[in-house]
Amino acid sequence: MKNKLLLLAVAVYCTSCYNYDWDAEHKTSLTAFSISTPDLQTAITVNYADSTTNFGSETRLEWEKSKSADFSKVFYEVCFYNSENLETSFFKQITGFGQIDNFLVLTEKDLNIIAEKAGIAQNSTGDVYWQVRASNGINEVFSDNRKKLSISRPAGFAYYPEKILTAGGAVGNGKELEMKRIQQKVGNEYIYTGEYELFLYLSDGNFYLTEKDSDRRFYLSADGGLKELFGEEKQSLANASITAGKIHRVKINLKNVTAVFVAVEAIDVWYSGENDILGTLQQSNAQVPYWTLTQHVELAGSGAAIDYRYKFRITQKDMAGEQSSSFWGYSAIIAPNQSANSQASYFYLYEVDNSQSDYCYKFNRTDHNQHTLKIDVDFRPEIEQFTHKVTVVE
Numbered sequence: 001m002k003n004k005l006l007l008l009a010v011a012v013y014c015t016s017c018y019n020y021d022w023d024a025e026h027k028t029s030l031t032a033f034s035i036s037t038p039d040l041q042t043a044i045t046v047n048y049a050d051s052t053t054n055f056g057s058e059t060r061l062e063w064e065k066s067k068s069a070d071f072s073k074v075f076y077e078v079c080f081y082n083s084e085n086l087e088t089s090f091f092k093q094i095t096g097f098g099q100i101d102n103f104l105v106l107t108e109k110d111l112n113i114i115a116e117k118a119g120i121a122q123n124s125t126g127d128v129y130w131q132v133r134a135s136n137g138i139n140e141v142f143s144d145n146r147k148k149l150s151i152s153r154p155a156g157f158a159y160y161p162e163k164i165l166t167a168g169g170a171v172g173n174g175k176e177l178e179m180k181r182i183q184q185k186v187g188n189e190y191i192y193t194g195e196y197e198l199f200l201y202l203s204d205g206n207f208y209l210t211e212k213d214s215d216r217r218f219y220l221s222a223d224g225g226l227k228e229l230f231g232e233e234k235q236s237l238a239n240a241s242i243t244a245g246k247i248h249r250v251k252i253n254l255k256n257v258t259a260v261f262v263a264v265e266a267i268d269v270w271y272s273g274e275n276d277i278l279g280t281l282q283q284s285n286a287q288v289p290y291w292t293l294t295q296h297v298e299l300a301g302s303g304a305a306i307d308y309r310y311k312f313r314i315t316q317k318d319m320a321g322e323q324s325s326s327f328w329g330y331s332a333i334i335a336p337n338q339s340a341n342s343q344a345s346y347f348y349l350y351e352v353d354n355s356q357s358d359y360c361y362k363f364n365r366t367d368h369n370q371h372t373l374k375i376d377v378d379f380r381p382e383i384e385q386f387t388h389k390v391t392v393v394e
Helices: 002-022 108-118 231-235
Strands: 040-043 058-062 075-081 091-094 103-107 125-135 140-142 147-152 164-167 180-186 189-202 208-211 217-220 226-229 246-253 258-271 276-280 290-297 309-318 323-329 350-352 371-378 387-392
Touching (some): 103 108
Antiparallel strands (some): 125 147, 208 217, 217 226
16 A cells, blocks of 8 residues: 555656646746946957966956746857847857856957957957847847947967968969968977968969958968958958969968968988088979989998988078078987887978088988988878988889
8 A cells, every 4th residue: 555655646746747847837938138247448468379377357248137937047148249230140158157157257368369250450459249148948038238349459369270271373273271280399288389381382373371260361471471351351462472383381370470481492401411412302293292302322421420410401482582491300409310110200390490410310320321212301281290201222
């Protein structure tokens, strides 16, 4: 009898729960609410793109709470617009503490990102509008007012995009190529430095860079500058002229707002033992950034005094027609001896200084001297890391 009464009680309890959750009279509406924070004007004093400890001063946006008729939780999201009258937002941000706080705290870094996404240029002031969306999972309601937030941006970019792509008529077959994001080792971790790099073939036409899924373009100037434009304005700027029919090196720094934009004239093997080039590499395909040299190698010195050190020199010409050189070599000042067991990372190419003997690789002590070697340098966009290899031909 006791068991039957227990089952009956459970059935009654479950039925009452069911009737409550799905009752036709169950109310899920939300009350209207307003933003309480007045229009604001804020100035960002520093570019916080790569700061890990200091995000600047804080700005607090507040609004009244909306109440759900069934007393369930209400969740908030702040929507940002380019105009007071636009219906589509360009950016959204949820609030803290499980999205139920009726306020949002934004740092200078946050505001810089919002302003950049809104199309406010560096060293400029612009307006964005914000409105709050409240939802209980069934119904939603927007605040009955919008507020203006005027933001003054500093120089430099607010964040480092995941993907920057090539674009323009000068890029072969209209194909978009993704630039490599440069990383730097800090302690045991690698961080992105705000630098992007690419070697690519350019023909006649315009050339610029874009952020994936963004309305902005990046233009490179002949004096090493980097300019971002949005919307209709992006059609008004002509890019620096290019050397048609050449491989170009493009490197941009979003933190310093600078760019390297040069045509590759030649790549040489730089040999420490003679403080001069050992030979010049050639391309088999002018549109592919891959160079090769096959040559009999006789290293300077004898016995223990043979100098095995080498790296690479690129002769390049900028868009103003000025010629210069850049050197590419090992990741540290002194490299270990090269052998058949050397890891792939040994051969990775890094931009280094122009010293005679620092940051050099070392030819194999037993297999390379007095032999014909094939040396390949690979700057193709599709490989993970710029690299080279040395093969004994005979």
